Structures are given as C-alpha cells and as structure tokens.
Amino acid sequence: MQTILAIDDEPSVRASYDLILSGSYRVIQAEDGKTALRLLDTNHVDLIILDLIMPGLPGMEVLEQITARSIRTPVVVVTAHKGVDTAVKAMKRGARDYILKPFDVDELTIIVQRALTERRHEEALNVLREDGVRGFEAIVGDSPALTHTLELARKAMRVDSTVLITGESGTGKDLLARCIHSGGPRAAEAFVPVSCCAIPEHLVESELFGHERGAFTGAFEHRTGKVQVADGGTLFLDEIGEMPLEAQGKLLRVLQDGQFYPVGSSKAIGTDVRFICATNRNLLERIKQGGFREDLYYRINVIPIEMPPLRRRREDIPLLVAHFLQKHAPRVNARATRFTADALAQLASHEWPGNVRELENAIERVLVHHSDKTAIDVTHLEGLAHIQEPGASGGIAEFEGLSIDEATARLERHLILRALERSNYVQSRAAEILGTTRRVLKYKMDNLGIEPPPE
Numbered sequence: 027m028q029t030i031l032a033i034d035d036e037p038s039v040r041a042s043y044d045l046i047l048s049g050s051y052r053v054i055q056a057e058d059g060k061t062a063l064r065l066l067d068t069n070h071v072d073l074i075i076l077d078l079i080m081p082g083l084p085g086m087e088v089l090e091q092i093t094a095r096s097i098r099t100p101v102v103v104v105t106a107h108k109g110v111d112t113a114v115k116a117m118k119r120g121a122r123d124y125i126l127k128p129f130d131v132d133e134l135t136i137i138v139q140r141a142l143t144e145r146r147h148e149e150a151l152n153v154l155r156e157d158g159v160r161g162f163e164a165i166v167g168d169s170p171a172l173t174h175t176l177e178l179a180r181k182a183m184r185v186d187s188t189v190l191i192t193g194e195s196g197t198g199k200d201l202l203a204r205c206i207h208s209g210g211p212r213a214a215e216a217f218v219p220v221s222c223c224a225i226p227e228h229l230v231e232s233e234l235f236g237h238e239r240g241a242f243t244g245a246f247e248h249r250t251g252k253v254q255v256a257d258g259g260t261l262f263l264d265e266i267g268e269m270p271l272e273a274q275g276k277l278l279r280v281l282q283d284g285q286f287y288p289v290g291s292s293k294a295i296g297t298d299v300r301f302i303c304a305t306n307r308n309l310l311e312r313i314k315q316g317g318f319r320e321d322l323y324y325r326i327n328v329i330p331i332e333m334p335p336l337r338r339r340r341e342d343i344p345l346l347v348a349h350f351l352q353k354h355a356p357r358v359n360a361r362a363t364r365f366t367a368d369a370l371a372q373l374a375s376h377e378w379p380g381n382v383r384e385l386e387n388a389i390e391r392v393l394v395h396h397s398d399k400t401a402i403d404v405t406h407l408e409g410l411a412h413i414q415e416p417g418a419s420g421g422i423a424e425f426e427g428l429s430i431d432e433a434t435a436r437l438e439r440h441l442i443l444r445a446l447e448r449s450n451y452v453q454s455r456a457a458e459i460l461g462t463t464r465r466v467l468k469y470k471m472d473n474l475g476i477e478p479p480p481e
C-alpha cells in the first residue's frame with residue numbers, strides 16, 4: 027500500500043485527509059514542518075501533501091528543504107484561495123500540483139491518484155536517475171538506433187522549437203523529454219509534465235488552461251492551468267493522441283499566438299512555453315479516424331524524434347541490465363553483482379514488447395526472487411524472459427470451434443491480463459502498454475469480468 031505524508035497544523039484537516047484517503051493509502055501525519063522532515067528521514071513516502079501556511083517552519087521552506095535533500099517524492103501543496111499565486115510559485119519550485127482550501131473530495135482524490143500515477147511512471151523509466159543529471163547522461167545505451175535518436179535530440183536541445191517524440195510504450199519518451207529540457211536554455215525554469223490519458227476527459231481543458239470560479243459544476247474556486255504554470259519553461263504533453271478534440275483546438279491557439287483562455291473566461295492570457303509532445307499512437311491514422319486535428323499535427327511535428335523499441339537496440343540490453351542491477355540490488359537487499367553471459371544472451375534474445383520498462387521490471391523481479399545469489403544465471407530467469415503468446419501451447423487449435431466474438435474475447439482477455447500483470451495492475455500503465463486509454467481498458471475489463479487481485 028502506498029504511503030502519503032499529510033502535513034498540516036490543523037487537526038481537523040489532517041483528520042479529513044485520513045478519512046478520505048486511508049481506505050486506499052497508508053496515511054501518516056505531521057503537525058508541522060520539522061516533524062515532517064524527521065518523518066521523511068525514517069519513512070518511505072510516495073506522496074507529500076503540504077500546507078503552505080503553517081506556524082514555525084512555513085510550507086515553502088519545507089518544500090525548499092525537501093528539494094535541497096534531493097527527495098524525489100512528489101509534493102502537492104495546499105493553500106487558501108488567496109494564496110493561488112504562492113501555490114503557482116511553489117509549483118515552479120518543484121511541487122507537482124496544488125489544492126485550494128476548502129478542498130473538494132473528488133478533486134483531492136483525482137489529484138492524488140494522478141500524482142502517484144505519474145510518480146510510478148517516472149520511477150519505471152528511471153527519470154533523473156541521479157542528482158544533477160543534465161543532457162543525456164540518464165539514457166543508457168550506445169547502439170546505432172539510440173545514437174541516431176540522441177543526435178536528433180541534441181539538435182532539438184539547442185533550439186526552442188516544438189518536439190514530437192514518438193515510440194512504443196516503455197521506450198523512455200518522457201525521459202528523453204526531460205533530458206532535452208534539462209540541457210537546454212530553459213533548464214532553470216519549470217518542466218511541467220501532463221499525462222493526457224490520465225486526466226478525465228471533461229477536466230482536460232481545466233487542467234491545461236485553468237478555469238474561473240463557477241465555470242462548470244464543481245468549479246468552486248479559480249484554478250491556474252498547467253500552461254500558465256509552465257510559463258518560461260517546458261510543458262510536456264505525454265500521450266497527446268488521447269487529447270479531446272475541443273482541447274486540441276485551444277492548444278492550437280497557444281501554439282499559434284501564445285495566448286489561451288481559461289475555461290469560463292473571456293480574457294486572453296499570454297504565455298511563453300516550449301512544448302514537447304509524445305505519443306505511442308500513429309497520429310496520421312488518428313487524423314484519418316477523426317480523432318486528431320491535422321493542423322495541430324503539423325504544428326507539433328516541427329522536430330520529430332522516434333524512441334526506438336528495445337528489439338531494435340538489443341546491443342544496449344547488457345548495459346541496461348548492469349544499470350538496473352546497480353539501481354535495484356541495494357534497494358531489495360540482493361547480493362547479486364552480475365548476470366552471467368548466458369543469462370545476458372537470453373535476455374538479449376527476447377522481444378520485450380514492454381520495452382525498457384518491461385526489462386527493468388524483470389530485472390527487479392529476478393533480484394527479489396533470488397536475493398541470495400551473487401550471480402544471476404539462466405536458471406534464475408525462468409518465467410521472466412519468456413512470455414507465452416496466446417495459442418502457443420495449442421496453436422490455432424485453441425480457437426477452433428469458437429465464434430469470432432468468442433475468439434476475440436479470449437484473445438483480448440489474454441492480452442489485457444498480460445498487460446495488467448506487467449504493470450502491477452496499474453490500469454493507466456496497462457492501457458499504455460496496450461496502446462489504448464484507461465477508459466477503454468476499464469470498459470473491456472468490465473465486459474470480460476476482469477478484476478484486479480485483492481490487496
């Protein structure tokens with residue numbers, strides 16, 4: 027169960043966090059900044075909810091100390107309505123999001139879920155694997171396919187043009203985006219990631235452009251959008267192919283003239299943002315299907331960069347294995363210091379449909395299962411480096427006698443269960459692996475009677 031640290035000097039507010047979140051998360055509490063920092067020294071925390079207005083050590087100073095200690099835990103700051111500017115300033119200093127008091131229960135739940143989902147995604151791809159990483163040092167590999175990609179990315183790093191990163195799920199598109207930002211002229215400003223597939227469709231415009239109080243049901247307070255938060259820095263739009271058409275039109279205006287309108291407002295706001303977009307979808311096919319605007323495609327496709335799948339850069343697998351071994355072995359108390367040549371050869375021969383993300387998960391899993399081994403051999407990889415495809419045991423005979431609908435359902439069930447297993451049943455990540463949206467995945471799971479395992 028994931029752990030949330032709630033920091034607030036008001037007992038009633040801390041009690042509210044516990045009441046709302048404790049059913050899904052482990053909630054620990056701190057009544058002031060100093061207590062919170064002590065708890066961070068002794069507890070693994072997945073998310074921090076931080077009140078900005080507190081006696082003693084103010085929330086902004088707590089945030090600065092968290093950053094100074096290189097704690098990568100995402101922080102959601104909380105402030106009263108009059109403190110919106112302060113909250114935005116906190117986001118520019120590293121906070122992931124903000125909530126206004128008095129907060130809405132649904133809004134709090136959505137923000138917490140989104141922050142934790144983004145954290146898992148970043149961890150899986152090893153974003154910013156060490157303090158002070160700049161340029162492309164965080165990307166492991168020297169294969170020709172990856173070298174070509176990095177050459178294009180270095181050119182993109184030196185200019186301010188819009189970048190479109192394409193590639194399959196798990197290849198490291200968001201890692202590449204962060205590297206382009208961290209080595210460019212806007213490195214000192216905010217890098218603001220937005221996962222277009224993780225936001226409910228009716229909230230996408232509000233998330234990007236903000237909204238005025240009363241603009242729609244549930245809009246109890248003014249909210250600043252991520253486009254404005256990223257002013258001066260970089261806005262990373264991950265899975266842009268999932269963005270609703272109406273929001274695409276508004277985004278096009280920002281790209282054309284640097285202005286946008288918050289939901290419910292008639293006043294244009296100017297912004298200076300560098301856009302980096304990413305998708306695992308074929309946007310030209312999306313255009314033919316009517317799901318993506320052609321004019322927006324040509325606006326974002328100024329510098330196209332493809333992240334190659336792992337099967338096209340097999341030479342990098344030994345380097346990646348060594349990197350993940352060094353990263354995970356101390357964390358899971360594993361004794362292993364190397365993988366044997368035979369084990370590396372077997373890992374390099376696998377197709378890895380989940381790409382680098384799947385490889386990392388496999389390495390971590392084998393280290394957990396064989397933590398007492400000093401060297402990982404082929405025998406320790408059983409069940410990890412080979413994924414049986416549907417029909418592998420009986421071929422086409424497995425589907426004989428079934429109707430088209432029944433065969434399709436069986437195949438869909440197999441693929442969904444496989445994706446859920448690889449993503450530890452995180453549905454947003456499973457949807458990425460399958461190249462669909464979380465909403466579509468949930469619909470199919472309900473129809474097929476697929477439920478996540480009990481805690």
